[in-house]
Amino acid sequence: MGRKGFIVTIDGPSGAGKSTVAKLLARSLGYRYIDTGAMYRGVAVAYMRNGGRTPLDRLLEDLALTFEFDDGVRVFLHCEDISGQIRDPEVSLTASTLSQDGRVRNYLLKRQREIGKEGGVVLEGRDTGSVVFPDAEVKFYIDADLNERARRRHKETTAAQELDRVREDMAKRDKNDSERDLAPLTVPEGAIRVDTTGIGVDEVVAILKSHVEKAKEKWKS
Numbered sequence: 001m002g003r004k005g006f007i008v009t010i011d012g013p014s015g016a017g018k019s020t021v022a023k024l025l026a027r028s029l030g031y032r033y034i035d036t037g038a039m040y041r042g043v044a045v046a047y048m049r050n051g052g053r054t055p056l057d058r059l060l061e062d063l064a065l066t067f068e069f070d071d072g073v074r075v076f077l078h079c080e081d082i083s084g085q086i087r088d089p090e091v092s093l094t095a096s097t098l099s100q101d102g103r104v105r106n107y108l109l110k111r112q113r114e115i116g117k118e119g120g121v122v123l124e125g126r127d128t129g130s131v132v133f134p135d136a137e138v139k140f141y142i143d144a145d146l147n148e149r150a151r152r153r154h155k156e157t158t159a160a161q162e163l164d165r166v167r168e169d170m171a172k173r174d175k176n177d178s179e180r181d182l183a184p185l186t187v188p189e190g191a192i193r194v195d196t197t198g199i200g201v202d203e204v205v206a207i208l209k210s211h212v213e214k215a216k217e218k219w220k221s
């Protein structure tokens with residue numbers, strides 16, 4: 001266990017309710033919530049703004065991207081707050097494409113390990129339990145069926161997008177995320193699987209929390 005507590009990871013496809021659940025779980029444990037997807041999205045905004053002028057390696061080397069994690073996440077590019085922009089639909093697709101690039105993954109892997117190494121964190125993403133912290137004390141994989149995930153994402157998106165379009169984008173991203181060669185979306189070894197279809201947020205958080213509490217008891221004894 002790290003100095004500040006357990007490392008808890010939550011992986012799963014988009015719209016499975018990871019972010020909401022991770023945020024609430026972190027709050028109830030007194031841990032920091034690390035939204036790794038927001039980190040990929042931050043790189044995507046920097047890449048889109050650069051418009052291909054700088055080779056990716058150089059762009060990553062000089063990237064002035066910073067994050068503030070506490071109850072939510074704030075992302076800054078050259079001190080500009082881009083936390084709103086990272087949720088744009090074009091940014092989602094670019095983030096998904098860039099997340100297949102080993103250079104981007106390595107850059108963020110280092111930063112994620114640095115941020116989480118002392119523990120007291122709930123990391124949420126696609127590979128946080130399989131690659132970033134395979135030795136995390138508690139690993140979850142949460143899922144829900146595609147229709148429900150699309151409905152949830154449609155409700156929370158600020159862009160005027162049709163539900164069908166949201167579902168299509170989501171299916172495309174699921175395919176990208178699970179079929180890519182590098183760190184594909186997968187159930188990490190030893191992860192606890194939770195299907196959130198038809199289950200309310202509070203109930204899911206309670207289920208996850210009970211697993212963490214059990215792990216803490218086991219750790220103490």
Ligand code: DC
Nearest residue numbers: 014036037040095096099125126127
């Ligand atoms: O969770 P999200 O939709 O904000 O993630 C944005 C993209 O980043 C998503 O298409 C997959 C990628 N991602 C990843 O490859 N690994 C992570 N740990 C988190 C996100």
